[in-house]
Structure formats: structure tokens, C-alpha cells
Amino acid sequence: MGRVIVVGSINVDHVAHVDDFPKPGETISALRLDLMAGGKGANQAVAAARAGADVVMVGCVGDDPYGVAYRNRLAQLGINVSAVRVVGGEPTGTAYVTLDAARENTIVTVAGANAEVALTDAQAVPGVGPGDVVVLQLEIPHHVVAAVAEWAADRGARVVLNVAPFAVLDPPALAVADPVVANEHEALRLADADLGTGGSLLVTLGPSGAVWDGEHVPAAAVPGDEVVDTTGAGDAFVGALAAALAAGADRASAMAAAARAGAAAVATPGAQPDGDLGPTRHS
Numbered sequence: 001m002g003r004v005i006v007v008g009s010i011n012v013d014h015v016a017h018v019d020d021f022p023k024p025g026e027t028i029s030a031l032r033l034d035l036m037a038g039g040k041g042a043n044q045a046v047a048a049a050r051a052g053a054d055v056v057m058v059g060c061v062g063d064d065p066y067g068v069a070y071r072n073r074l075a076q077l078g079i080n081v082s083a084v085r086v087v088g089g090e091p092t093g094t095a096y097v098t099l100d101a102a103r104e105n106t107i108v109t110v111a112g113a114n115a116e117v118a119l120t121d122a123q124a125v126p127g128v129g130p131g132d133v134v135v136l137q138l139e140i141p142h143h144v145v146a147a148v149a150e151w152a153a154d155r156g157a158r159v160v161l162n163v164a165p166f167a168v169l170d171p172p173a174l175a176v177a178d179p180v181v182a183n184e185h186e187a188l189r190l191a192d193a194d195l196g197t198g199g200s201l202l203v204t205l206g207p208s209g210a211v212w213d214g215e216h217v218p219a220a221a222v223p224g225d226e227v228v229d230t231t232g233a234g235d236a237f238v239g240a241l242a243a244a245l246a247a248g249a250d251r252a253s254a255m256a257a258a259a260r261a262g263a264a265a266v267a268t269p270g271a272q273p274d275g276d277l278g279p280t281r282h283s
Helices: 040-050 065-076 112-116 119-123 142-154 171-175 184-193 233-246 251-265
Strands: 004-007 011-017 032-038 055-062 080-087 093-099 105-110 133-136 158-162 177-183 201-204 210-212 215-217
Touching: 004 040, 004 119, 004 142, 004 233, 032 040, 032 065, 040 055, 040 065, 040 133, 040 233, 040 251, 055 065, 055 112, 055 119, 065 080, 080 112, 080 119, 093 112, 119 142, 133 142, 133 233, 142 158, 142 171, 158 233, 171 177, 177 184, 177 233, 184 201, 201 233, 210 251, 215 251, 233 251
Parallel strands: 004 055, 004 133, 011 093, 055 080, 133 158, 158 177, 177 201
Antiparallel strands: 011 032, 093 105, 201 210, 210 215
16 A cells, blocks of 8 residues: 655635625624635645545645644644645745635635745655655646656656646646546646646546546535535545555546545535634634
8 A cells, every 4th residue: 555645735724704705995804713724735635644545745834833733733633744844934825715604705825835845845755656646736836746746757656636726737747647637627728728638637527426537436425404615525535536546446446435535525614624723713
């Protein structure tokens, strides 16, 4: 059984709950503020660990209390954080989320220490090679994603590349991914860019399941009254998929495990289960 090595973002989500969004120039009071663990990289690492994988997180946090708390959280979840580098003088990555009564949101992200992730951070993980699954997303510098993908593939590791948030990568980085994971919208943009689809393409279809190079697996059913928050579903899918592949699962089995994890994720608030990083603050 190989490891899941996640190279990606670590964010603290500041979620302000409001009745209605403020208009330009308007100041309003929030109902409460939640500090939640987020960042696509860390979300996927946590999902892989929950699925039973041996997980290594590669990324950067700031030398602030948030970075310390987040690094400790990952370690407590059984994730190897020896490659989570603390960057002096930079804040931990942050997302400022405003959530209204209709569950619509606005999000502003600040990369902070995520912008400092480098190829050398991944290269510091010992023994990367056949059997390992290296997972990447696009909330760290894109040239680093491309370099890590090609480096990992050269070492015989399997590369899982989640093209979210969507951006155009160089074709060599896409070509080594097995699979490139995209939702329907990202897959269309990838096709429009005419860059190819990598070693293989897995498209997630929400309630319609997922398709991996033509092989379809249905979604796990979730009753509407049990849906709390869909924020973490995609990352849960990718993390569980990587865990299954690292354990030697075939495509259909890996997608089925990923679908179950994605369905379970919508029943809990936030991008990670029990992801509260601090006291809830009320107005």
C-alpha cells in the first residue's frame, strides 16, 4: 500500500454569517463568525486520511497562531506534517467567506504562505516512487504544480491532478496525470483550451456520479433534508479517490469509494469534518 502525498494549499476560512449581503459602501453586522479549516490541499489530505491512507501533507503556513493551530490539527488527524513548512513574515493562507440566509456566498482568498510552496518542499519527502499517489490542485503557484507533477511522474509515482480552481496548465503536466479530475464546467474549459486531457480524465457530475474515460459510477444518494453544506464534497471525492488508488483499487472501486466520501461530506458543515479552528463568535 502506497502513500498519498498531497501538495497544496492550507487555508483558514473566516466565515461571516449574515442575513443579506452588504451593498457597495454599506457596513452591516454579522450574526456570527466561524473559523474553519480549509484550503483544497488540506481538505483532500484530511479526506484521504479519513479513508485510511498513510498521508503526507506538503505545503506552507505562516508563523502566526493560525498556522500553528492548523499544523497541529493535521498532525492530530494522523497526517505527516514534516513537509509543512513554516514561512516567516507571511500569513497563513486565508479565505474570507460571507454566507447569507439563502446559503449563497462570496469568497475572497489571500494566498499568504501558499504562494511560497516550492518544488523543493515536495522533494523533501523521502522515498517518493512507485505505489505512491501524489495529489495536486491549483491553489498554489501553477508552475510549482507543473514541476511537481513531472517530478513525481519521473519517480514512478501516480499523479492525480485536480484542475480546480480552473487554470490552464502546460500540456506536459496534464499528460502525466492519471487522472486529471475536473467537474463538468472545468472539463468543458479544458476541452476549449485544446490541451489534451492527460493520461486519463475523470469528470465529476454531481448527483449524476462520475465518469473516468467513459466508465461511469453513479453518485451515492443523499436525501435532500440531510444536505447541510456542499462545500467539501469535491475535495472529499478527490481525497478518497487517492486513498483508494494508493491501496490498489481499480477505477470503478476507487470512484465508488470517492462517491461515498463526497456524499458523506455534504452532511457536515465546512470544508472538513469537525473543522472548527477557534471559538464561534457572535455579534
